[in-house]
Amino acid sequence: MRKALTLALPLLLVLSACGGDTGDAELKTSGDAAILESVRVEGGSDVEAPEVTFESPLDVTGPAAATITAGDGEAIADGDRVSFHLVGLNAEDGTVLGDTYSAEPQTLDLIEKLQEDDPELYEVLVGTTIGSQIAYTNVIEGQEPQQLIVMQVLSAEAAPPVPPEPEVLSPEAVEELDADGQLPTFTFDNDDAPVIEIPDNEPSDDLVIKVLEAGDGEVITEEDTIAANYAGWRWEDGEQFDSSYPGGEPIEFPLSGVIEGWTKGLAGQTVGSKVLLVIPSPMAYGDPAAEGRPSGTLAFYVEIVEKVAAE
Structure with missing residues (x-):
């Protein structure tokens, strides 16, 4: 990310x-x-x-x-x-x-x-x-x-007209999408890695943040560095393009140095939380994305393991 x-x-x-x-x-x-x-x-x-x-x-x-x-x-x-x-x-x-x-x-x-x-x-x-x-x-x-x-x-x-900038979808709108079965769901394999099921509907044009499980740790900000377990998939075809789970350890990221959807989606969450992010392409890598990057809307499962202390 x-x-x-x-x-x-x-x-x-x-x-x-x-x-x-x-x-x-x-x-x-x-x-x-x-x-x-x-x-x-x-x-x-x-x-x-x-x-x-x-x-x-x-x-x-x-x-x-x-x-x-x-x-x-x-x-x-x-x-x-x-x-x-x-x-x-x-x-x-x-x-x-x-x-x-x-x-x-x-x-x-x-x-x-x-x-x-x-x-x-x-x-x-x-x-x-x-x-x-x-x-x-x-x-x-x-x-x-x-x-x-x-x-x-x-x-x-x-260039084609610039589409409206995506916003953060309201909690009420996220609940409505969830109730209608329009958000991804997860199961877990034998290694506790998430397996996604993406619905057939078109994704939201805005950033979807759904807290799957709220943690009881510190609140993180956009300036913090976190350690997280995560996996990411393309909405279009369900292809997984990145995951920390094969390595067996969480990976550290400064929230100021990741894609906008991660920064806005994780700031304000608490350590220990497990979060679904559905990130529209303008807040991810674009569509088309640069070579080697996933295009279009992306879905992430993120478990915030730790807030990393500043050195």
Whole structure:
């Protein structure tokens, strides 16, 4: 349930080979872009990652974005949805950590949320041309090594209207869904791991929080770190995508560093509680989600084992 970071962040690569003459197109920069001056991109295509080189190590001191190679397509506008491929590299030694070129392109909407969350990336993307290569990096707390992401912008079109932001469903509405049999139920296998049964109805557009069993421990807040046993499933097909139970021990998470549905769904609960969360995609990983993340509405069983003391 951790936030999608690093390789899940947007980065683009061009429709054709990289490098070469940038013509009259503008090479845009934002943030601490001086650290990206040595980045070079060569070769590659829309199905094969390019070669990215730079003077290592990159001194990643803050967010930075820069157009490395300008494409010859139309300019990208605010409100567009861009599709892209990316390659991620170790910022210390240039080792390739992975790329998305063998999968479907990822998408990113240039809307207010991106402008708030990643203003440097937003600033460089708006006005950049289709086909451009864009380098992006940021300091991710607790991540070693830091990463350099290089994106190839494949296309851009007007993004669909932004749906209303989901809210936390009222306890009365949750009770009504439960009474109507519209919420998941759980049984437990021989290892006491939860097994879910998801009903056939469409999930709520809002965050569902149902306390299955209330604990008698401390109340936790959004700033706390907790240890929890949990399992998560996609609503769409019931596929389990994550679970702490095979490891036999609860896992620690700061509630400030997980998806919004976990933060809002668990803050205010007490240690010892067992909770069902049905999390709409905007409060989870999105739909479609970044590669390697589950898409759409997610259901979680969470047992809050402990509030972890600050060091």
